[in-house]
Amino acid sequence: MPGGTSLSPEPDRRLQTRAVHPPSPPPQPGEPLALRLDPSTTFSFSDAGAFARASAEKVGAGYTYSRWANPTVDAFEAAVADLEGAAEAEAFSSGMAAIAAIFLSMCSSGDHFVAARQVYGGTHELMESRLPRYGISARIFDVSDFAGIAQALEGARLLFCETIGNPRVQVADLDKLGALAAEAGVPLVVDNTFASPVLCRPLEHGASAVVHSATKFLGGHHDLLGGIVCADGAFVRELQELGRDFGATLSPFNAWLAVRGLATVGLRVDRSCSSALAVARSLKSHAGVAAVHYPALEGDPGKNLAEKLLGGMGGGVLGLEVAGGRERAARFQEALRLVTPAASLGGHHSLLVHAASITHTQLSPEELESAGISEGFCRLSVGLEDPADIASDLICALDSSG
Known part of the structure; x- marks a missing residue:
């Protein structure tokens, strides 16, 4: 192919040229199961038209x-x-x-x-x-x-x-x-x-x-x-x-x-949803928690819509209002040992973030209030760890932050 890779070495080409245009191995039967990664920024054509x-x-x-x-x-x-x-x-x-x-x-x-x-x-x-x-x-x-x-x-x-x-x-x-x-x-x-x-x-x-x-x-x-x-x-x-x-x-x-x-999104989302519900149930009666927000949780205002739109599931993220406001929320975050304080969600690690100081700093106090984000509000993305371990870590951190 003009300007491309030769199928066999060109003996008249010097070493550096052959290093840039090495020979290609002959094709063999068998297709890879994994998607091919094509990192090339540009592609060649033998036909000018x-x-x-x-x-x-x-x-x-x-x-x-x-x-x-x-x-x-x-x-x-x-x-x-x-x-x-x-x-x-x-x-x-x-x-x-x-x-x-x-x-x-x-x-x-x-x-x-x-x-x-x-x-x-x-x-x-x-x-x-x-x-x-x-x-x-x-x-x-x-x-x-x-x-x-x-x-x-x-x-x-x-x-x-x-x-x-x-x-x-x-x-x-x-x-x-x-x-x-x-x-x-x-x-x-x-x-x-x-x-x-x-x-x-x-x-x-x-x-x-x-x-x-x-x-x-x-x-x-x-x-x-x-x-x-x-x-x-x-x-x-x-x-x-x-x-x-x-x-x-x-x-x-x-x-x-x-x-x-x-390839695993169905498995991961199902696991995150079931774990998030278990964690929400574990936390809702804790004295250090002012409120737990999770659409699939019994009594949540969004439960009917979760039944209608989400198949009765609530997603892999829940909202946790720490009693005591921003200061206790900071102590709670620092006391975590398994759940990771980090700004993202939807992955295999469980992550927690204080919304008002990290993800929603752009909002004024009035806008935070109208959006339902209190000073103690934390967003918890529930990962793929055992839900009992996730809940235990959160409860221990709440206990030590009081």
Whole structure:
């Protein structure tokens, strides 16, 4: 192949040239079970016409440059689209890159969108601080304020919410929100990170697009950054153009790690859910706990929606309000020996974070209060350790922090 790798050594080439263009081993029968990792940034063509067509079309006519398309990234996109029941998907370098691409591809200066208040702190900062610099404004409501949302949807570009809100774990009534969005002729975009497609597939409940931080439950091992949006072809085309112009594409290695994680996502999410419920039950009567928030827990306000949308499960994350506020929450965090104080979720390690001082520092005291985040609120992501050990560590830390 011109300019490529020879199948046999070229004796007239000098050593350094042969080092750059080594011979390829002959092909043998047998296909690998694991997904091939294609780290190449660029791809060669022996046919000049095919090269020109692929370069012009960028997607679908051949691989030319990995900012536009890559075989390993394509495999990840196809896998998640299949799990979510979507026509297509587009991967990004992080969950926030995916969310930013949605807003920037759908909104222009002078536009507004409607969003739930119960969202990740980074999403809140994007909506309230970054997007207004581009003339894009957010109208934010409690996720259950259907009257307010319906009124604000007039002229809006989209409605945005999370299936399970971060960090207070309120469950959104996607069927009602989807109906409101459809009536207004506005797409509903749902961040499904906390639920994963194992528990909920928002496209089945009226959503037009689904976004994930693949860093969390999809990847599941605390070792990759990634994001992905699943939708129909027209929606994805807009995201492709913007994401690639901004250079926010997912690396092949992170895509490869994410595909590996997807193979066990069902097992991991099921285990995290059952363990989270056991831990929530263990903590709810402790004197050092002001409240436990978990959608599948008996008496939780979200239990009916968890039955309706999540198959009766509550996800792998719970909210824990430590009695005594921020100071005791800090002592509690420092006393942990098994559960790790760290800002992330959805992996095999159990992680705990104080929301007001770590994940939601962007919110004012008034905004924290309206989002239901108290001074003692901690977010616990339940991993794959034995739930009895997780609960024991939390109880010991609560006892010693009093």
